[in-house]
Amino acid sequence: MSASYLVGVGNTAFGRKEGSSALSLMEESSFAAIGDAGLEPGDIDGLLCGYATTMPHLMLSDVFAERMGLELSLSLTLQLGGATGAAMIALADDLIRSGRSRNILVVAGENRLTGQSRDQSIQTLAQVGDPVFEVPTGASVPAYYSLMASRYMYETGLREGDLAALCVLMRNHAARHPDAHLKEPIALADVLDSKPIATPLKLLDCCPISDGSVAFVVSGEPGGRGVRIAGSGQAHRHQHISAMKDVRETGAGHAAKAALKAAGLDLKAMDYLGIYDSFSITLAMLLEEIGVAPVGQSGAFAREGQFAQGGPTPVNLHGGLLSFGHSGVAGGMAHVAEAVRQLQGKALDRQSGQPQTALIHGDGGVMSAHVSLVLVRDR
Amino acid sequence: MAQLTEASFSAGLARGLLLLQKCASCGSVQKGVRARCAQCGSRTMEPYEASRNGTVYARTRIFRAPSAAFRSIVPYDLCLVDLAEGARIMGHCAPEVEVGDKVTARIATIADENLLFFEKAMGPGAVAPGGEEA
Numbered sequence: 001m002s003a004s005y006l007v008g009v010g011n012t013a014f015g016r017k018e019g020s021s022a023l024s025l026m027e028e029s030s031f032a033a034i035g036d037a038g039l040e041p042g043d044i045d046g047l048l049c050g051y052a053t054t055m056p057h058l059m060l061s062d063v064f065a066e067r068m069g070l071e072l073s074l075s076l077t078l079q080l081g082g083a084t085g086a087a088m089i090a091l092a093d094d095l096i097r098s099g100r101s102r103n104i105l106v107v108a109g110e111n112r113l114t115g116q117s118r119d120q121s122i123q124t125l126a127q128v129g130d131p132v133f134e135v136p137t138g139a140s141v142p143a144y145y146s147l148m149a150s151r152y153m154y155e156t157g158l159r160e161g162d163l164a165a166l167c168v169l170m171r172n173h174a175a176r177h178p179d180a181h182l183k184e185p186i187a188l189a190d191v192l193d194s195k196p197i198a199t200p201l202k203l204l205d206c207c208p209i210s211d212g213s214v215a216f217v218v219s220g221e222p223g224g225r226g227v228r229i230a231g232s233g234q235a236h237r238h239q240h241i242s243a244m245k246d247v248r249e250t251g252a253g254h255a256a257k258a259a260l261k262a263a264g265l266d267l268k269a270m271d272y273l274g275i276y277d278s279f280s281i282t283l284a285m286l287l288e289e290i291g292v293a294p295v296g297q298s299g300a301f302a303r304e305g306q307f308a309q310g311g312p313t314p315v316n317l318h319g320g321l322l323s324f325g326h327s328g329v330a331g332g333m334a335h336v337a338e339a340v341r342q343l344q345g346k347a348l349d350r351q352s353g354q355p356q357t358a359l360i361h362g363d364g365g366v367m368s369a370h371v372s373l374v375l376v377r378d379r
Numbered sequence: 380m381a382q383l384t385e386a387s388f389s390a391g392l393a394r395g396l397l398l399l400q401k402c403a404s405c406g407s408v409q410k411g412v413r414a415r416c417a418q419c420g421s422r423t424m425e426p427y428e429a430s431r432n433g434t435v436y437a438r439t440r441i442f443r444a445p446s447a448a449f450r451s452i453v454p455y456d457l458c459l460v461d462l463a464e465g466a467r468i469m470g471h472c473a474p475e476v477e478v479g480d481k482v483t484a485r486i487a488t489i490a491d492e493n494l495l496f497f498e499k500a501m502g503p504g505a506v507a508p509g510g511e512e513a
Contacts, residue, residue, distance in 0.1 A: 122443075123446065132412075133411055133469060136492045137492070138441065138446070138448075138455065138471075138492075143439055147438070147439050147458075150478055196440070198440065199439050199442075240410075241459065242411060242459065242469055243410045243467070
């Protein structure tokens with residue numbers, strides 16, 4: 001195959017889903033994606049499955065395949081934090097183009113909100129830190145990102161009001177998505193006055209913990225509305241924040257450049273952006289390192305409407321992790337789902353023009369794993 | 380002394396020592412336990428007692444703690460410090476410490492852990508305050 005295509009998209013609503021499990025959520029989104037692709041479960045011959053913290057099984061992909069009644073010639077579970085979804089799509093693209101698989105189901109989901117206590121969730125996530133040099137200090141994921149934020153703001157002059165502008169934008173976007181976790185409008189003052197978590201980050205600078213799942217079918221045949229995976233790029237330079245060399249050069253820019261080069265396109269040619277936003281600072285740093293906004297200017301760009309529906313480069317029109325919600329791997333896949341729907345012209349109230357190109361960026365750990373994708377709708 | 384391990388770092392703190400890894404070839408002090416020198420790639424490392432003096436790279440005040448032990452002491456201040464030797468290390472710090480400050484650390488028992496506690500350095504040539512509490 002010369003190219004691969006995202007031919008099916010499915011998701012559950014994000015938020016509180018009492019009685020759900022990782023597998024039940026994955027099942028719901030997978031049937032939706034296979035149906036959206038116009039395929040039957042029997043057409044799927046490969047499965048890429050993201051890890052679930054509420055179901056840390058040795059071989060989740062095979063457990064799920066058994067439940068779905070799939071007989072596969074390829075089955076893998078991947079773990080790369082928030083970059084897992086983009087990495088699975090990049091791998092699916094490689095596997096399809098090499099001829100290894102015909103139709104790959106890419107899925108992740110978990111009951112991260114209702115399947116464990118908030119303390120359990122925070123402790124599990126804190127383990128992305130170094131177990132000897134960092135975790136014993138009483139650090140957590142918000143702490144790692146806050147440390148990074150303090151340095152980034154010291155170097156660039158980015159302010160808390162700039163971060164708040166990004167949070168308000170994500171909430172405005174989520175308000176138009178029926179499946180979003182947080183839809184109640186917020187103002188800048190609500191963000192700035194929300195309770196402190198780890199300075200400079202406050203509660204509304206942090207994404208919620210959600211239940212939810214997203215799935216895709218990646219195929220060598222474009223079908224009627226397939227979105228081509230035109231390029232991917234990665235960068236992995238550190239795991240722990242103590243080992244991060246430079247807050248302004250984490251690898252995000254390198255990954256995006258590599259994806260754009262593989263697609264033969266420039267950043268300026270991107271009509272739509274799906275950028276990881278676990279915290280407001282994550283989104284600001286990624287937009288600025290990738291070069292969408294100049295250093296320190298992402299908040300100003302947001303205030304000017306650059307990233308809004310109808311703006312020149314809309315960002316996360318589903319509401320991002322900050323408001324659509326964060327259910328682990330699926331949270332980062334929701335950015336891709338929205339990009340595909342925008343490119344297909346199927347985003348309903350959220351549709352922003354007729355975009356032909358999209359850049360996706362996923363970040364895992366503490367700006368540790370970076371995976372970028374370029375998606376193109378051929379017309 | 381044998382190669383530094385994760386266990387010997389923790390044991391070092393318990394004895395009042397900040398033990399890190401130093402490359403035997405180029406002298407770089409490592410940010411954690413490494414199989415190869417981050418600077419020159421050499422596999423020959425030796426244990427090294429670091430100075431505890433450095434410059435604050437980043438800092439945050441934590442209001443939401445990840446465990447019961449730390450919840451009992453909120454708010455507390457965490458920092459990343461670039462030690463004079465070049466390694467970056469995480470610790471607690473005094474409330475008034477800011478990014479860019481010159482600091483020096485003692486080893487303190489905080490929430491039942493032996494941790495670095497950084498305070499503003501007194502001035503040029505300042506030495507760490509004595510009296511390890513660990």
